[in-house]
Structure formats: structure tokens, C-alpha cells
Amino acid sequence: MRVLVLDNQKQPLMPCRQARARQLLRDGKAAVFRRYPFTIILKERQGGDTQPVSLSVDPGSKTTGIALVALFQRGRVAIYGQHIVHRGQQIRDALESRRAIRRSRRNRKTRYRQPRFLNRTRPKGWLPPSLTSRVHNLETWAKRLIGSAPVTSANVETVRFDMQLIENPSIAGKEYQQGSLFGWELREYLLYRHQHICAYCHGLTRDAVLEKEHIIPKALGGSNRLANxxxxxxxxNEDKGKLHPNAWVTLCEQRADKVNLMRSKNMTRIMTGYRPSLKDAAAVNATRYAIGNRIKSIISDTHFWSGGLTKKNRSEQRYLKDHWIDAACVGQNGGAVSLECNYIIVASAKGHGSRQMCRVDKYGFPRTSAKSHSIVHGFRTGDLVVANVPNGKKQGLHVGRVAVRKNGYFNVQTKNGAVQGIFYKNCRITQHSDGYNFNYGAAIPPTTHSKIRVAVSLPNF
Ligand SMILES: [Zn+2]
Incomplete structure (x- = not known):
């Protein structure tokens, strides 16, 4: 992974290799500008040549992948990978608990209350707060990365499958008709329509491998279109093989066990034209569109792509699945991207504190005294600190996110768990709180199937 570089006017330059950054820092030609993502600022240089860099985004519900893909003469290279861990569930839980507490508080004095006049409407494009936070997370990072890398365009995966192309395969030319991209889009569509459950056995075989299946086999003249x-x-799929549906139903009825009866029942329904109803795909993709549009308002040269294409690009390059790798493979040019990241940055959204003036217990009664200053001895909860404790039980070096306490004894959330009661004089801020906690992660996901663990080299600045 490359290091982000700014010139002496704080304008982004081309990200450089780690070794180069180390050399510049050693020679005193640069200084550390920001720890996460690691950014250096050059002391002398102003301006310089840059190559086009595109910001690629694969939005996910819990984790979003981001990659910066540079277009060099030797081809496209992912030079920066990042995961953003969203806090949608936390926001939901917090609002849910606030709602319950308010309800119980109102009900304690049970005078009659008239129903509220129903005059509340939601504006067009309204999203629940948990999803809005995802949009805001992406907006934040698009802005941050534009500020520290020469980003010229953006590619966002906005839909899981391209419905238009599935319904009308002839619109995208020959390659498409012959099936390769059509197949990927169709598979994504089927996964969504059948909710990741086998249409024949409804999951009774417990086989986790799901495939797209021709109802009437191609060998018997079945078509490649969606309806089949x-x-x-x-x-x-293998049990049915090249049998005609009717023949397979007969075979299953002869076997007459639980799985086969389910198969024959479902196959008969499918033959009469039954398909699961398609849940509103627009609603599923609403957040992704909102993210795409928000990024487009920041980077005008933004393109929207489908998940089927991403998967095709990634599979053809034989890359393992990970959010940032998916991001690098988004879009028309995602099929020829080499990955040059030995680690990635994991930014977890932590919010910016709470507006609640005082904590409450589970019944809604005040539990603590009123909130006092959020800054204690110059530290704020969320600052990233290095704590060097010279002696005592907590002796050692602790690096992580600080939670301030009024008495000056802070908690530090390190990679290996929380360390409590660290005196403020032993702490040094490395980066002020910006709503995120940072970690480094393995660039290639360690495989769970084999015992081979991928060696991870983390940066040592
Ligand atoms: Zn099955």
C-alpha cells in the first residue's frame, strides 16, 4: 500500500511507496501530516506530475470497501485499500432504547392523551438514520481522500444486478449475448429473487453451493433466457442432471423421502409458472444510490456499476473475496487491476459522542450526574493516544483510542482490549478524534478452510 503525499501547499500529489516515504522522512524532506491514513507532507516541493486515480467503492451494509486505483502506463493498480465499518446497528439500538424509555415515561402518568394529528410526512428519498449514517460515512471519506490523493473519477457499485440487461440481453452487444456477463448478472438476480435458498429442495439438502439452473435443460432445447x-x-442440480422436469418429478415421487417430495412439489409449481415474488429491488438499492449520488456531488466524473460485473471481474482475476478487493474490481475497467497492498486500513465509525445530558438506567431514571466537560487535560474521548506507563501494574506501551475521565485516569482501548486507569500525563495524542477508530488489517483475508495463514506485514512508521 502506498503512502499519501501532500505538497507544501497541502495539495495532493501522487501517493508514493513506503520505502520512498521512509527515505523522505529520514532525509528531513517530509514530515508526518496524519497518522491514519498515513500521510506525509513535503517541505520543499510544490506541485508535480500526477496520474489519474479513481476512487472505487463497494458499499456494504456492515462494511464498505474502498480502493484507490491508479492508471499507470503499466496498467491499473490498486494502490490504497480501506474498509469502513459502519455503525448502523448501534444507531438503531440507541434510537430503539430512547423510544422505549420515552414511552414508559409517558405511560407512568396515564392521563388520556389525544392521538397526535397525523401531519408528519417523510421527504422523498428519506432513509432511516442507520442508513443515513452509511451515506454520511462515505461522504466523509470521499472528501478526505480527495484532499490527500489526486482523485479524478469515481466508480460506485450501486446495484446488485442489472435488471435491464437481464430482461433484454440483446442491448449490450455480442459478448453479452454469448453469456459471460449475462450469466453473472443473472446469478446475482436469482440469488436475490430466491433469497439464497434452493428453489427445489428449499434448503433441505443443506448444500451451501448455489447455482443458476436451467429448468428445461439446454440439451433438451431449453433457452438461456431468464424465464428458464x-x-x-x-x-x-446434479441430481436433476439432463432430465426433463416432468421425468425428474416422477423420479422424485418414486423415491418418496422428505427431500424428494419437497423437490417434486416445488418443481410442479415452477412448471406452472410460479416464481417467488421479487421484493422491491429499488428499496434494497436505495442506500447504494444515495451513496452514489452523494459521491457524484463531490466527484463529478462518477460512474455507477452493478454487482454482477464486480463479481465477474474479481472471479476472472482469481482474487479472494474481500470488501476492498471488490471495490478495486468495480466497473468496466475492474477486470484488469493488480493489487499492490500488503495491508489495508480499517476505519470503524464511532460517532461523535452523545447529546444526552445524563445517562439513564434501564427504567429511564437518571443514573449519573450531569455531563461535564468533554475535554479533560486537553484530551477528548476518541483521540488516538500512545500511553507510556513507566511503572506500576499498567507498565508498558499502550496504543489506542482513549476514553477520558474527569479524574485524569483514562481508559485506552487497545488492539488487545481495554486498559483502565492510565494517568493523563503518560498519554500523548497521535491523532485527534475524527469520528473513526483505526486499525491495520490483512490485505488478503486469511482463509478459514486451510491452516495456512497469510503473513501480514504491517507498517512500522
Ligand atoms: Zn436443493
Missing amino acids: HVLSCREC
Whole structure:
């Protein structure tokens, strides 16, 4: 992974290699500008040549992948990878608990209350707060990365599958008709329509491998179009083989066990034209569109792409699945991207504190005294600190996010858990709180299937 570089006017330059950054820092030609993401500022230089860099985004519900893909003469290279961990669930839980507490408080004095006049409308494009936070997270990072890298364009995955192309495969030219991209888009569509469950056995075989399946086999003249496809687990798919649906139903009825009865029942329904109803795909993609539009308002050269294309690009390059790798593979040019990241940055959204004036217990009664200053001895909760404790039980070096306490004894959330009661005089701020906690992560996800762990080299600045 490359290091972000600013010139002496704080304008972004081309990110440089780690070794180069180390050399510049050693020679005194640069200084550390920011710890996370690691950014250096050059002391002398002003301006310089840059290559086009695109910001690629794969929005997810819990984790979003971001990659900076540079276009060099030798091709496209992902030079920066990042994960953003959203806090949608936390926001939901907090609002839910506030709602419950308010309700119980109102009900304690049970005089009659007239129903409220129903005059509340939600504006068009309204999203619940948990989803809005995702949009805001992306907006924040798009702005931050524009400020520290020469970003010229953006690619955002906004839909899981391209419905237009699935319904009308002829619109995208020959390559598309012959099936390769059509197949990927169709598979994503089927996964969504069947909610990741086999259409034949409804999951009774417990086979986790799901494939797109021709209802009438191609060998018997079945077409490649959408109408002739369902989602099937591999076991059902292989069992059915090249049989005509009617023949397979007869075979299943002869076997007459639980799985086969389910298969024959479902196959009969499918043959009469039944397909699961499609849940509103627009609602599923609403947040992704909101993210895409927000990024487009910041970077005018923004393009929207589908998840089927991302998956095709990633699979053809034989990359493992990870959010930032998916991000690097988004879009038309995502099929030829080399990954040059030995680690990635994981930024977890932590919010900016609470507006509540005092904590309450589970019944809604005040539990603590009123909130006092949020800054204690110059520290604020969320600052990243290095605590060097010379002696005592907590002796050692603790690096992490600080939670301030009024008495000057802070808690530091390190990688290996919380360390409590660290005196403020032993702490040094490395980066002020900006709503995120930072960690470094392995660039290639360690595989769970094998015992081989990928060696991770983390930066040592
Ligand atoms: Zn099945």
C-alpha cells in the first residue's frame, strides 16, 4: 500500500511507496501530516506530475470497501485499500432504547392523551438514520481522500444486478449475448429473487453451493433466457442432471423421502409458472444510490456499476473475496487491476459522542450526574493516544483510542482490549478524534478452510 503525499501547499500529489516515504522522512524532506491514513507532507516541493486515480467503492451494509486505483502506463493498480465499518446497528439500538424509555415515561402518568394529528410526512428519498449514517460515512471519506490523493473519477457499485440487461440481453452487444456477463448478472438476480435458498429442495439438502439452473435443460432445447432459470443447490442440480422436469418429478415421487417430495412439489409449481415474488429491488438499492449520488456531488466524473460485473471481474482475476478487493474490481475497467497492498486500513465509525445530558438506567431514571466537560487535560474521548506507563501494574506501551475521565485516569482501548486507569500525563495524542477508530488489517483475508495463514506485514512508521 502506498503512502499519501501532500505538497507544501497541502495539495495532493501522487501517493508514493513506503520505502520512498521512509527515505523522505529520514532525509528531513517530509514530515508526518496524519497518522491514519498515513500521510506525509513535503517541505520543499510544490506541485508535480500526477496520474489519474479513481476512487472505487463497494458499499456494504456492515462494511464498505474502498480502493484507490491508479492508471499507470503499466496498467491499473490498486494502490490504497480501506474498509469502513459502519455503525448502523448501534444507531438503531440507541434510537430503539430512547423510544422505549420515552414511552414508559409517558405511560407512568396515564392521563388520556389525544392521538397526535397525523401531519408528519417523510421527504422523498428519506432513509432511516442507520442508513443515513452509511451515506454520511462515505461522504466523509470521499472528501478526505480527495484532499490527500489526486482523485479524478469515481466508480460506485450501486446495484446488485442489472435488471435491464437481464430482461433484454440483446442491448449490450455480442459478448453479452454469448453469456459471460449475462450469466453473472443473472446469478446475482436469482440469488436475490430466491433469497439464497434452493428453489427445489428449499434448503433441505443443506448444500451451501448455489447455482443458476436451467429448468428445461439446454440439451433438451431449453433457452438461456431468464424465464428458464431458477436458483438451485448443487446437489439438486446434479441430481436433476439432463432430465426433463416432468421425468425428474416422477423420479422424485418414486423415491418418496422428505427431500424428494419437497423437490417434486416445488418443481410442479415452477412448471406452472410460479416464481417467488421479487421484493422491491429499488428499496434494497436505495442506500447504494444515495451513496452514489452523494459521491457524484463531490466527484463529478462518477460512474455507477452493478454487482454482477464486480463479481465477474474479481472471479476472472482469481482474487479472494474481500470488501476492498471488490471495490478495486468495480466497473468496466475492474477486470484488469493488480493489487499492490500488503495491508489495508480499517476505519470503524464511532460517532461523535452523545447529546444526552445524563445517562439513564434501564427504567429511564437518571443514573449519573450531569455531563461535564468533554475535554479533560486537553484530551477528548476518541483521540488516538500512545500511553507510556513507566511503572506500576499498567507498565508498558499502550496504543489506542482513549476514553477520558474527569479524574485524569483514562481508559485506552487497545488492539488487545481495554486498559483502565492510565494517568493523563503518560498519554500523548497521535491523532485527534475524527469520528473513526483505526486499525491495520490483512490485505488478503486469511482463509478459514486451510491452516495456512497469510503473513501480514504491517507498517512500522
Ligand atoms: Zn436443493
